[in-house]
Amino acid sequence: MEHRTEAVVPRRQHSYRAQQQDPKKKKKGWRRTIKRLSAAMLIAALGAGGWFFYTPSGKDVRYMMADTLITTQHRYLAKYLIGQEALDNRVAAYAAQFDAMADVKDNHNVSLVNHPKGTVKVEPISGKGFKGYLMYVHDPKMIRVVTTNIVGGGERVESMVKRTGAIAGVNGGAFDDPNWSGNGFKPAGIVMSGGKLLYKGNGMNAKVNVVGIDKDGLMVAGRYTPKQLLAMGVSDAVTFQPKFIVNGKGLIKSEADGWGIAPRTCMAQLKDGTIVFVVIDGRQPGYSVGATLYDVQKILLAKGAVTAANLDGGSSTVLVKDNEVVNKPSSKYGARYLPTAFLVFDHPEEVEVPNIWAGIDMNAFDSSSERQTS
Template identity: 75%
Template sequence: MDTQTQAPFEPHYKSKRYKKLGRPKRWRKRLSLLFAGLLVAMLGGAGWFYLTPSGSDIRYMMADTLITSQHRYLAKYLIGQSELDRRVAEYAKKFDEMGRIKDEHNVALAAHPDSDVQLERISTAKYKGYIMYVHDPKMIRVATTSIVGSGETVLSMVKRTGAIAGVNGGAFDDPNWDGNGFKPAGIVMSGGKVLYKGDGMQASVNVVGIDRDGLMVAGRYKPSQLLAMGVRDAVTFQPKFIVNGKGLIKNEADGWGIAPRTVMAQQKDGTILFVVIDGRQPGYSVGATLYDIQKLLLARGAVTAANLDGGSSTVLVKDDAVVNKPSSQYGMRYLPSAFLVFDHPEDFDAGNIWSGIDMEHFDSSKPRTQSAS
């Protein structure tokens, strides 16, 4: 009876025991296979990323995106320090060459009885933003910060001056990336006067601006040349990428990475277009390359276009409100200059906040307090 009663249960007992003892071996084998698969995938992905043309295109696009941000140094982990230095120098050289291309100014400035400022919403799977149309280019002026030792937000400039609208302007010195923005880079002109000339009157810089007749001027010029040309308002930035109705950026790979963008352009009838594209916000808008903006503007008949300061500086203000979504988690940056639109631009005087200050020794990483000398 004992044999009969034990026999049916013996296989069951052994089965449980063998399963219990065999389970770790099977799991170890599965984990080993999983890790091996992951390792192969990682090595294969790294090989594709670093060794194939398609992977390299993406890698360089990522590097260019970092180059346009405050984290430029991180690009060395994608392309190496020597390649990073070479690429930055290559962009600088290319932008200078683009700035020297002669502009025939194929613009027939028309009378603009309608002075309305219009907004067009831009929305694609990749990026979102706005185009602001200013039909009368003479309504546009460069405004500057009103705070000694600090930049000023575009919203504050618009409210302070009574402007209709405004976008961020030119480059500035910001060594610690804290957004102080008091010290411009290059030059600043407003009302036909040179308010700031970091390298003197005879040094060529890339500028974006507008002359007394409302004609957009972009390219590489000396401040003395700009005065002789009758340029009224200008800031420093680059590159000029549409000249005489033709795009200078050949493809996506040369589009200087994906980022928030601010761009100024002009159509044949003189209408000025300010393109403001949001970026660095996954799920909403990652940003655009300059090649993206070039296609956007050529489709709208732009004959001239140039890049303005973008990234976390990108902002569009209209009717005393911020229209777009700036990328900085800290809000709008404090800037030295902005392009503002006025109902009565002839009444606007920017003054000169930098007059009497020795800017050569000014440290813009120390905000707010700076005495005149």
């Protein structure tokens, strides 16, 4: 037994040394390994591509990614995932769906409760792949829409809060963004503050999707003309969509209809009148990727929301409390410059919001031609 053991060991050592001393054999070995790895990677890539483009589950992922792009400044990139025709159909379908959701009648099942003044609370939330905050404003009449005070440019929400002495604030409505440069001066749709109509982009008789509050503190969301809003006694409002909770029921049926994964800002009202703002961070892997509107709907229904609607999100999403930005805006340049924000005040009746857009040719801030040629 000892003789056999001694005979085996030298042969193994000799073979190992021979390989080390033969660089040609070593090189051929590495080449074979690289070829095998390359072939395996190619097969895996082809398999992944086949799954991505030719299976139902892959299609679901592609459309989720496309929906995420649709909510960004780079909507056109979605055509590389689903094709231009499918992209156009998707955008048109969402517009029709949102208008239908906006027209669902709200019975305003709210019993306003007198809460102590100044009761504003911020609560962290988290879910699968996202982190964010809920801000509770127990007295809805503390909320006002405030606009930029910079002629020709938007203003950061943090600046608006500090300038006006507000308690807190979140970003507001949609806006036109020439060349996607973040100018933030021209609102889309309408802007109302303190019962005054400050901006009406499409005139007095065109219906637009709005989110706001009336003079009694009831949340208003849906499609209305500026004339209707004034007649309804709406105090403060901006344009955005969709309305996704009505009479305590969610209108978004599944994750697939949740309009992609993105940073979110939403507004809701509870049965006792409390307004809840949802701010969810996104586009930051390792911290928070973002949420679908279906995710937000589930959060708000669990909190007892009877009405809810979407506000501008993406890189606009920001929450400011006590003069500090609470969340982590997705833009590497920090919070965005915006035309409007919902701010919270101890004495909202003392807040004066002048019409910054009066007498200005707003066509100079129209981005429609740039978007059509992108």
